[in-house]
Amino acid sequence: MKVTIWFLLCMYFSLFCLGLTVSTTKPCKLRETNFGSVCVCTAEYCDYLENPKPEEPNQLNIISSSKSGLRFEETKGTFNTTEILKIIDFRSQSKSLENDYEFAAFDSIALVIDNFKGTVQLKTGSNTNSSGKTFKMRMSTIEVNRDKKYQKVSGFGGALTGTVSYLIQKLNTEVQDHIYRSYFAESGIGYNMLRTSIGGCDFDLEPWAYNEQPENDKNLSNFTKLDKRDEQKIEQIKRLKTISGFHDVKIMAAAWSPPKWMKSNNNWTGFSYLLPEFYQTWANYHLKFIELMHAKNLTIWAISTGNEPLNGVIGWFFVHFMSLGWTPSNQAIWLNDYLGPTIRNSNHKNVLIFGNDDQRYTYPAWFQKMKTSRPDSLNYLDGFAVHWYWDDIFAPYLIDEVHNAMPEKLLLNTEACVGDKPWQTHGPELGSWSRAEQYIRDILQDLQHNFNGWIDWNLILDENGGPNYVQNHVDAPIIVNTKNPTEFYKQPIFYAIGHFSKFLAEGSVRIETTSTNIKVDVVGFQRPDGTLAIILFNSDRDAVDLLLNDNVRGKVWIRVPPNSVHTIIYK
Ligand SMILES: *[C@@H]1O[C@H](CO)[C@@H](O)[C@H](O)[C@H]1NC(C)=O
Ligand SMILES: *[C@@H]1O[C@H](CO)[C@@H](O)[C@H](O)[C@H]1NC(C)=O
Ligand SMILES: *[C@@H]1O[C@H](CO)[C@@H](O)[C@H](O)[C@H]1NC(C)=O
Ligand SMILES: *[C@@H]1O[C@H](CO)[C@@H](O)[C@H](O)[C@H]1NC(C)=O
Ligand SMILES: *[C@@H]1O[C@H](CO)[C@@H](O)[C@H](O)[C@H]1NC(C)=O
Ligand SMILES: *[C@@H]1O[C@H](CO)[C@@H](O)[C@H](O)[C@H]1NC(C)=O
Numbered sequence: 342m343k344v345t346i347w348f349l350l351c352m353y354f355s356l357f358c359l360g361l362t363v364s365t366t367k368p369c370k371l372r373e374t375n376f377g378s379v380c381v382c383t384a385e386y387c388d389y390l391e392n393p394k395p396e397e398p399n400q401l402n403i404i405s406s407s408k409s410g411l412r413f414e415e416t417k418g419t420f421n422t423t424e425i426l427k428i429i430d431f432r433s434q435s436k437s438l439e440n441d442y443e444f445a446a447f448d449s450i451a452l453v454i455d456n457f458k459g460t461v462q463l464k465t466g467s468n469t470n471s472s473g474k475t476f477k478m479r480m481s482t483i484e485v486n487r488d489k490k491y492q493k494v495s496g497f498g499g500a501l502t503g504t505v506s507y508l509i510q511k512l513n514t515e516v517q518d519h520i521y522r523s524y525f526a527e528s529g530i531g532y533n534m535l536r537t538s539i540g541g542c543d544f545d546l547e548p549w550a551y552n553e554q555p556e557n558d559k560n561l562s563n564f565t566k567l568d569k570r571d572e573q574k575i576e577q578i579k580r581l582k583t584i585s586g587f588h589d590v591k592i593m594a595a596a597w598s599p600p601k602w603m604k605s606n607n608n609w610t611g612f613s614y615l616l617p618e619f620y621q622t623w624a625n626y627h628l629k630f631i632e633l634m635h636a637k638n639l640t641i642w643a644i645s646t647g648n649e650p651l652n653g654v655i656g657w658f659f660v661h662f663m664s665l666g667w668t669p670s671n672q673a674i675w676l677n678d679y680l681g682p683t684i685r686n687s688n689h690k691n692v693l694i695f696g697n698d699d700q701r702y703t704y705p706a707w708f709q710k711m712k713t714s715r716p717d718s719l720n721y722l723d724g725f726a727v728h729w730y731w732d733d734i735f736a737p738y739l740i741d742e743v744h745n746a747m748p749e750k751l752l753l754n755t756e757a758c759v760g761d762k763p764w765q766t767h768g769p770e771l772g773s774w775s776r777a778e779q780y781i782r783d784i785l786q787d788l789q790h791n792f793n794g795w796i797d798w799n800l801i802l803d804e805n806g807g808p809n810y811v812q813n814h815v816d817a818p819i820i821v822n823t824k825n826p827t828e829f830y831k832q833p834i835f836y837a838i839g840h841f842s843k844f845l846a847e848g849s850v851r852i853e854t855t856s857t858n859i860k861v862d863v864v865g866f867q868r869p870d871g872t873l874a875i876i877l878f879n880s881d882r883d884a885v886d887l888l889l890n891d892n893v894r895g896k897v898w899i900r901v902p903p904n905s906v907h908t909i910i911y912k
Contacts, residue, residue, distance in 0.1 A: 365528040366391045369412035369831070377772030378410050379820075379830035382523070384515035388412065388831070389528035392843070393910050395872065401897060401911040404844070406836040408774040408904035409433040413836060420895040420911070425886065430902035433884075481858035485865050485875060485891040489853035494866065495751060495794040496591060497842030498534025499524065499818070503545030504809050505800045506574045512826050517577075518584045520801060520819060520829065525585035530839035533589065533847055534642075536755060536796050537574060539596040539630045542648065543662035544799055544809045545570075548598070548609040551626065556602040559622045567633045575637050591642035593755065593796065594630065595698055595726075598663035599623055613653040613666045615675065624679040631689045643693035644684075645726050645755065646676055651699055662811045669710035673718040676711075681721030693723040698755055700728050701735040705742040724751030724793070729783050730761060737790040744791050751793045757783065758798040759834075760806060760815035768806030768814040769832070774904060776816060777833035781878050781906050784841050788851065788864045797838060801829070837906065844874040844908045861885055861901075875909040877901070 369380035369388040380388050390413045393402035403416045409432040418426035509517055523529040540550040552564040567575075582588045601607045603619040615623055631641045646667075649656070653666025667675075676696075684692055696719070697707050704727070711718050725743060744752060759776045760767050770776060784795050799817045804824070806814035818835035822828055845866050852873070854865035860881040866874050879885050879901045887899045894911060901907060 364391050365389045371410050371412065372830075374772035374830075376770040377408065377774050377833060379772045379832055380412055380835075381828055381830060382516075382519050383828045384513060384519070387519040387523060389522070389526070390415070390843075391528050392531075395911050398894065398912045401909055403428060403899070404840070404908045404910070405430075405901075406777075406833070406840065406906050407433065407902050408833075409902070411902070411905065412831075413839070418897060418899070420891075420897050422897070425898040425900050427900045428902055428905070428907065430905065433902050481856065481861055481885055481887045483857075483861070483863050483875070483877065483887055483889045484853075484855045485873070485889065486853040487865075487867055487873065487891070487893060490867075491851040491853075492752075492791045492793055494845045494847055494849040494851075495753070496533040496847050497530075497795050497797075497838065497845070498532045498536065498591070498593075499797040499800040500536040500544075500756070501574055501577065502538065502542055502799055503570055504802065504807065505544070506570065506577060507546060507808075508801055508803060508821055508823075509577055510573060511823065512821060512829075516821075516827065516829065517580070521581040521584045523819070523831065523835075524800060525581055525587045525590070527586070529585065530835065530843040531587075531846070532842055533587065534591045534593060534794060534796055535578065536593045536595070538648070539594050539627065539644070540568075540598070541663055542597045543811060543813055544807075546808065547810050548663045550598060550600040551629070553600045553602075556600075559619065561622060561625060561629060564626065564629050567630075567637070571634075575634075575639060578639060592634075592639060593643045593645070593695070593753075594634075594641050595645040595648045595755075596627065596665070597648045598665045599626065604665065609663045610657065610661050611653070612657045613664070614671065615665060615667070620675050620679045621683070623675070624683040627680060628683050628687055628689065631684075631687075631692055635689065641689070641692055643695055643723070645695040645698040646672055646680065647698060649699045649728065650697075651703060662809075662813065669707045670714035673711035673714040676721050677715035677718035681718070685721070693751070694721055695724045695726040695751070695753065695755070696722040698726040698728070700731050701737070701739050702731055704739040705746070708743055708746075719747065722750060724753060726753050726755040727787075727792075729754055729757040729787075732783050732786070737786055740787075740790055740792075748791075752787075752791055754783075754787055754792060754795040756796065756798050758815040758817065761813075769802065769804065769816045769820045771820065771830060772833065773816075774833045777837035777906075778878075778880065778904070780834050780837040781840070782862070782880075784838065785862050785864050785876065785878060788841070795838075795841070840876055840906050840908045844868075844876070844910065849874065858885060858887075861887065872910060872912050877907045877909060879903065879905050879907075 367388050371378050372381045399420045401418050405411045405414045405428050407430050409430055411430055416428050524532045541548050552561045604613045606613045634641050650667035652660040652664035801819040801821050802817040818832050820830045846868055848869040849866040852865050852867050854863045856863045862878045864876050882903050884902050890896050
């Protein structure tokens with residue numbers, strides 16, 4: 342009898358205690374794949390990381406991911422110690438620094454800070470053995486100056502395209518919920534933004550728009566409710582909020598193409614422009630979408646003036662999906678005389694309007710030409726939206742010019758993916774770290790150039806990088822296996838974005854950071870709770886020793902593994 346009671350109590354209390362103490366942190370289930378390694382999630386298991394909260398002023402938490410397989414690995418350290426804080430990457434095959442510097446030959450290692458301009462001394466023997474030799478080696482320095490402040494973060498996110506919505510629906514509820522939590526929960530990567538299309542886009546199963554029938558209907562008499570595909574997305578967004586516990590999702594919407602009858606070529610794709618008699622109709626179409634979403638209790642945070650307007654002007658030769666061509670001069674007329682007044686005189690006047698929504702190379706000429714056409718048109722814009730696709734070729738100074746001329750406007754990257762170029766694998770490269778590095782480089786560069794946020798493209802794609810109606814196959818941070826829909830894979834790209842999105846809450850302010858090592862790039866932020874998040878990227882194929890020097894907190898030595906990215910959190 343006694344035993345039974347004891348047993349029951351024990352069962353009861355251990356479950357009770359487990360419920361209280363079990364953290365949501367679960368490590369990645371790493372699986373080797375063709376191009377590297379992915380983290381595997383199933384209905385029963387998925388990796389999460391509770392956000393570290395440093396308690397003491399001298400404490401720092403480093404979250405690390407690397408080519409050889411670290412995924413949000415946590416290391417703790419303290420400021421103002423002479424010991425080097427090593428990020429252990431046991432799978433890494435590269436030469437260790439110990440060998441480089443022959444640390445093994447020393448009786449004891451004393452790191453003596455020589456000066457902070459990049460050298461350190463290693464002494465043989467104990468500190469008091471003055472006959473010991475002194476070696477000097479190169480040392481990289483990261484300077485953090487929290488007194489110098491720049492832009493504020495609006496957020497990070499991905500796109501809920503028709504394809505994403507379709508794929509999510511094919512998964513069982515537990516798997517869907519892990520995807521929502523992985524992206525939007527605090528223990529996931531903390532997204533707060535979602536981009537979606539007004540009508541169809543290139544990642545849909547067919548091209549579509551509202552009010553395709555009747556044609557030439559200026560009153561949009563048949564656009565009285567949303568499409569079934571929207572209703573599915575709305576249910577998914579509501580579930581996403583419930584599951585992640587994050588309700589304040591900022592939804593950004595953009596149209597790819599109007600119904601064909603509004604266009605010069607009466608076609609979804611190809612060289613086109615909006616027929617001038619439908620300028621007001623096309624503005625009303627945008628407002629109607631905002632109103633119908635509002636009626637479903639979903640607030641549209643922002644719209645853009647249209648996805649990639651140059652696709653219908655110069656890009657139509659190789660772009661075969663829905664598009665509407667705009668020259669900057671004509672778009673300025675539409676914005677200034679139609680869209681701008683329509684939105685600002687409506688009940689939804691607070692919806693933000695972003696301009697351009699196209700590649701870097703269109704900056705700054707696009708806005709200069711808009712201004713020439715309608716000098717006040719830019720007043721209707723709250724921000725500028727940029728797509729990343731040619732960022733490798735076109736330098737960020739193009740964006741700087743626009744930012745410097747209009748520093749009060751927000752800057753957002755609104756689309757990115759890998760696999761779009763002729764010379765790239767079209768579709769996912771499972772486990773590719775080099776694709777993750779492309780993201781890290783670009784996000785770092787954009788943030789260093791005053792971007793307020795960064796939105797990725799498809800949240801999930803299938804194993805072929807689709808499906809869609811134009812056989813346009815690309816990569817995504819999460820790949821679902823449609824042949825085995827009980828599991829999905831978090832690509833290295835997922836963690837690449839996560840090193841920023843998870844740790845940079847809305848309202849974080851960029852502070853000054855500098856690196857003395859060209860292979861180590863850095864960007865730093867002070868978060869709304871006052872703590873710092875420093876994102877540090879080592880693109881070197883060797884480990885690097887770094888001295889992090891914060892103008893308030895002091896100094897810490899960190900050894901980072903080859904090809905790795907880190908978010909350093911401290912007070
Ligand atoms: C570390 O040392 C610096 C310089 O001596 C000092 O200003 C700082 O407060 C110290 N930091 C901590 C966390 O003790
Ligand atoms: C000092 O270091 C030298 C070189 O490593 C060693 O030969 C010597 O024995 C040491 N002396 C003492 C007192 O430890
Ligand atoms: C309205 O649109 C639907 C498709 O969404 C179509 O079936 C219907 O014929 C249209 N109505 C008119 C009057 O054209
Ligand atoms: C549009 O609506 C107006 C007023 O409601 C009406 O006079 C006009 O005939 C309608 N036009 C079309 C093409 O339906
Ligand atoms: C629409 O454009 C595509 C691609 O340019 C072309 O193949 C197709 O024939 C066009 N359709 C019509 C109805 O003109
Ligand atoms: C919208 O929210 C209100 C208040 O929370 C609620 O009464 C209404 O039923 C909701 N409507 C829809 C379509 O969900």
